[in-house]
Amino acid sequence: MDPEGAGPVPDTLKIVVAGGFGAGKTTLVSAVSEVESLHTEEVMTSESVGVDDLEGVEGKATTTVALDFGRITLDQTTVVYLFGTPGQRRFSFMWEELAQGALGAVVLADTRRLADSFDAIDFFESRGVPFVVAVNCFDGQRTHRAEDVRVALDVEERVPLLLCDARDRESVKEVLVELVTLVLRLELSGA
Amino acid sequence: MDGVPPEGEGGREWSFESSLIRPYSLTGGRVRPSRTDFSMTSQVVAVPRTRPVRVDPELELILSLCVRPVSVAEVASRAGFPLGVARVLLADLLDQGYVVVHTSGWESHRPDAQTLRSVLEGIRRL
Ligand SMILES: Nc1nc2c(ncn2[C@@H]2O[C@H](COP(=O)(O)OP(=O)(O)OP(=O)(O)O)[C@@H](O)[C@H]2O)c(=O)[nH]1
Ligand SMILES: [Mg+2]
Numbered sequence: 001m002d003p004e005g006a007g008p009v010p011d012t013l014k015i016v017v018a019g020g021f022g023a024g025k026t027t028l029v030s031a032v033s034e035v036e037s038l039h040t041e042e043v044m045t046s047e048s049v050g051v052d053d054l055e056g057v058e059g060k061a062t063t064t065v066a067l068d069f070g071r072i073t074l075d076q077t078t079v080v081y082l083f084g085t086p087g088q089r090r091f092s093f094m095w096e097e098l099a100q101g102a103l104g105a106v107v108l109a110d111t112r113r114l115a116d117s118f119d120a121i122d123f124f125e126s127r128g129v130p131f132v133v134a135v136n137c138f139d140g141q142r143t144h145r146a147e148d149v150r151v152a153l154d155v156e157e158r159v160p161l162l163l164c165d166a167r168d169r170e171s172v173k174e175v176l177v178e179l180v181t182l183v184l185r186l187e188l189s190g191a
Numbered sequence: 192m193d194g195v196p197p198e199g200e201g202g203r204e205w206s207f208e209s210s211l212i213r214p215y216s217l218t219g220g221r222v223r224p225s226r227t228d229f230s231m232t233s234q235v236v237a238v239p240r241t242r243p244v245r246v247d248p249e250l251e252l253i254l255s256l257c258v259r260p261v262s263v264a265e266v267a268s269r270a271g272f273p274l275g276v277a278r279v280l281l282a283d284l285l286d287q288g289y290v291v292v293h294t295s296g297w298e299s300h301r302p303d304a305q306t307l308r309s310v311l312e313g314i315r316r317l
Binding site: 187 | 275
């Protein structure tokens with residue numbers, strides 16, 4: 001499809017960034033995005049499973065999930081979108097859609113609250129979405145040993161786990177390279 | 192076709208809350224689009240020379256945002272609508288032939304190794 005005058009339409013790849021409150025999702029996305037990180041929200045009513053009607057939405061219990069996202073244009077034909085999403089199970093209605101068609105996911109773990117990552121790890125594992133665990137080292141020093149974090153999170157060896165600084169573009173690039181390398185490995189092994 | 196939220200009609204306020212709720216009344220309460228062609232990263236483009244003569248300000252706003260290919264998520268973000276609302280409105284525009292939509296094949300199958308390698312290169316080059 002090339003609507004006259006609108007230029008070629010790029011193919012898109014989606015990478016999901018999940019992590020607990022304050023884990024550094026927005027920071028990570030902004031570190032590599034070519035646009036200031038964008039923001040949108042999705043509203044979910046308490047009864048919306050199977051309900052098609054939001055008339056009087058004001059009166060119902062709603063959950064609003066904030067999504068921030070960034071864009072990386074690799075070339076004329078390929079654009080990568082990074083979506084940050086909260087890592088708590090009650091937001092999982094959003095994960096389903098985000099996981100759909102995703103290239104892979106980054107679980108951003110906060111060393112001060114490692115348990116916040118469990119839900120996201122379980123989710124991506126159960127959906128067969130390739131993911132890496134990026135441990136955001138807030139103290140600036142890499143005092144945490146990746147292997148200790150792996151044990152604490154009970155993450156299998158085949159899941160890449162690395163330390164990162166979400167503020168640092170090079171560090172975030174490394175995380176993304178790790179993820180795409182994993183996906184490439186899966187592709188080559190026919191998995 | 193300036194990209195600002197509609198205002199001025201009877202001094203309607205564009206408060207955050209009304210901007211969240213009101214678009215759902217614009218969609219007639221629908222939360223599902225009439226078609227399901229839109230993923231968050233689907234690219235939408237306004238079809239040139241089909242711009243309707245009279246159109247709701249919200250639809251006008253959306254059309255002005257997709258003069259060039261742009262993702263559904265970006266349309267929602269820039270229009271200030273929740274994702275679901277943007278989808279419903281885009282579906283209406285699609286049904287009427289004012290926009291076309293392109294969803295990457297990579298959403299249904301993993302990119303091939305060659306594509307993945309060029310993605311890797313692209314990221315390293317950033
Ligand atoms: N020292 C340090 N601070 C960081 C790092 N990453 C993020 N921060 C800071 O931590 C705070 C939270 O980061 P955000 O990127 O907003 O985290 P978030 O996951 O998007 O947070 P929520 O969307 O509120 O859940 C901000 O003030 C960041 O500047 C890091 O690697 N090191
Ligand atoms: Mg955030």
